[in-house]
Amino acid sequence: MSSSSINSSTSCYCGKETPIRISTTDGNPGRKFLGCYRFPAKTCDYFRWVDPPTTPSSIQKKLDYMINRNDELDSKNSALEKKCRGIEKELEKKKLECECLIQKLEKLEKKLESATKLRKMMNWFFIGLCVLMFMFK
Numbered sequence: 761m762s763s764s765s766i767n768s769s770t771s772c773y774c775g776k777e778t779p780i781r782i783s784t785t786d787g788n789p790g791r792k793f794l795g796c797y798r799f800p801a802k803t804c805d806y807f808r809w810v811d812p813p814t815t816p817s818s819i820q821k822k823l824d825y826m827i828n829r830n831d832e833l834d835s836k837n838s839a840l841e842k843k844c845r846g847i848e849k850e851l852e853k854k855k856l857e858c859e860c861l862i863q864k865l866e867k868l869e870k871k872l873e874s875a876t877k878l879r880k881m882m883n884w885f886f887i888g889l890c891v892l893m894f895m896f897k
């Protein structure tokens with residue numbers, strides 16, 4: 761069996777696409793195979809190994825690969841955790857800045873409100889002054 765014959769369009773005798781499954785038998789643990797899409801129900805008996813036969817050296821190779829991959833993922837995970845902590849700190853800082861800005865904005869709104877009241881009063885005072893000047897002219 762050549763590996764080039766295995767692709768996503770491989771189909772069983774039923775004409776349906778065959779999913780890649782992983783063997784859990786003692787003889788071929790972890791070995792990938794293609795079988796009828798109806799497996800484990802009544803199948804058309806289509807069967808092909810994807811991986812070469814399981815041998816102690818192939819198991820050792822897989823194990824070495826998995827250990828290396830695990831180490832890689834561990835260091836990536838540590839880097840991501842560090843990055844995440846940095847982002848959390850930054851977020852906390854931004855939250856505080858935001859709260860500070862909201863307080864400033866509230867103070868400015870109050871100032872604007874009293875300035876508007878004062879302006880209205882000044883307008884009425886000016887109108888009153890004009891009326892008085894007109895009356896006592």
Ligand SMILES: [Zn+2]
Pocket residue numbers: 772773774775776796797798803804805806
């Ligand atoms: Zn089938």
